[in-house]
Amino acid sequence: MGTPSILWSITKKCFTVGVITLTVSDLFASIVPVRGASMSPTFNPKTNSLFDSLSDDRVLVEKLCLRNYKFSHGDVIVFSSPNNHKEKHVKRIVGLPGDWVGTIYDVVHIPEGHCWVEGDNSASSLDSRSFGPVPLGLVKGRVTHVLWPPHRVGTVDRKTSQNRVSSSSSASKF
Amino acid sequence: MGTPRVLWSITKKCFTVGVITLTVSDLFASIVPVRGASMSPTFNPKTNSLLDSLSDDRVLVEKLCLRNYKFSHGDVIVFSSPNNHKEKHVKRIVGLPGDWVGTIYDVVHIPEGHCWVEGDNTASSLDSRSFGPVPLGLVKGRVTHVLWPPHRVGTVDRKTSQNRVSSSSSASKF
Numbered sequence: 095m096g097t098p099s100i101l102w103s104i105t106k107k108c109f110t111v112g113v114i115t116l117t118v119s120d121l122f123a124s125i126v127p128v129r130g131a132s133m134s135p136t137f138n139p140k141t142n143s144l145f146d147s148l149s150d151d152r153v154l155v156e157k158l159c160l161r162n163y164k165f166s167h168g169d170v171i172v173f174s175s176p177n178n179h180k181e182k183h184v185k186r187i188v189g190l191p192g193d194w195v196g197t198i199y200d201v202v203h204i205p206e207g208h209c210w211v212e213g214d215n216s217a218s219s220l221d222s223r224s225f226g227p228v229p230l231g232l233v234k235g236r237v238t239h240v241l242w243p244p245h246r247v248g249t250v251d252r253k254t255s256q257n258r259v260s261s262s263s264s265a266s267k268f
Numbered sequence: 269m270g271t272p273r274v275l276w277s278i279t280k281k282c283f284t285v286g287v288i289t290l291t292v293s294d295l296f297a298s299i300v301p302v303r304g305a306s307m308s309p310t311f312n313p314k315t316n317s318l319l320d321s322l323s324d325d326r327v328l329v330e331k332l333c334l335r336n337y338k339f340s341h342g343d344v345i346v347f348s349s350p351n352n353h354k355e356k357h358v359k360r361i362v363g364l365p366g367d368w369v370g371t372i373y374d375v376v377h378i379p380e381g382h383c384w385v386e387g388d389n390t391a392s393s394l395d396s397r398s399f400g401p402v403p404l405g406l407v408k409g410r411v412t413h414v415l416w417p418p419h420r421v422g423t424v425d426r427k428t429s430q431n432r433v434s435s436s437s438s439a440s441k442f
Binding site: 113116117120173175176177179180205207208229231233 | 284287288290291294337347348349350351352353354379380381382403404405406407
């Protein structure tokens with residue numbers, strides 16, 4: 095075995111690892127940083143601790159939910175912004191298709207194929223209250239765990255606002 | 269070399285081919301059938317010829333356009349339906365962000381991050397005239413060629429309707 099054969103073998107292995115990593119990241123799960131304080135205190139609570147002020151939270155985003163699109167009230171999802179396809183947002187699902195969601199001035203009906211999202215930090219969140227219901231086709235994944243910083247590692251739980259949302263059915267299947 | 273080794277080697281090769289095919293299909297191009305007559309006569313013209321009536325057109329959808337999202341008026345795109353994330357539609361881009369598009373009753377402004385799509389077969393097409401502007405994040409690819417049936421193989425050209433659309437700029441970059 096000469097050197098060219100070794101180099102080719104290494105190249106093939108690197109390429110295969112690269113393609114498999116890409117596929118896993120697209121189809122199964124990936125790790126992304128959360129920017130901004132719109133989901134505080136769930137992500138980026140910005141307390142006075144050293145870790146919190148130094149770096150953004152890293153979360154695990156699972157893509158298996160995109161097989162069936164079975165989301166529940168209170169799920170935290172990653173989606174492409176309706177107004178800017180280059181940006182991705184992380185927000186919590188407050189309303190599912192068919193729901194009626196109460197905002198300050200209005201009660202909005204969520205049409206088929208859409209969801210209503212809001213950030214946990216209501217005062218500082220650009221969400222469905224600004225850009226309206228989000229088409230489910232824009233959803234890119236669901237956040238299941240916080241992976242960084244170490245003292246806040248854990249699962250991301252569902253939080254629902256029962257007093258603001260009127261659901262058409264108790265089961266969230268569609 | 270025993271049989272288990274041969275089987276393992278074949279399994280590895282099949283797995284690698286499968287992953288690479290999936291990645292190519294997602295990142296570069298794929299071949300899809302076109303259903304329905306909403307893009308007639310560009311696709312599925314349903315003439316009396318044998319091949320036209322037997323099967324749907326197959327078209328080549330390129331995904332490289334999703335790197336930069338530089339679309340032009342007249343491009344034919346594949347996108348997830350805003351009202352039903354499980355469905356994909358094939359329509360032509362009539363309006364880009366910032367344009368004013370004239371419908372029968374109204375003149376619609378296309379907001380940032382959205383496009384206005386219509387089928388070539390105006391009488392029989394469910395498009396932006398029904399479900400409004402489509403967020404660009406829902407676009408899944410651009411149709412470049414017809415691959416089946418053989419007598420209509422060729423490139424898919426841009427067709428613009430200058431008299432109905434007022435563009436904010438001549439360059440379609442965003």
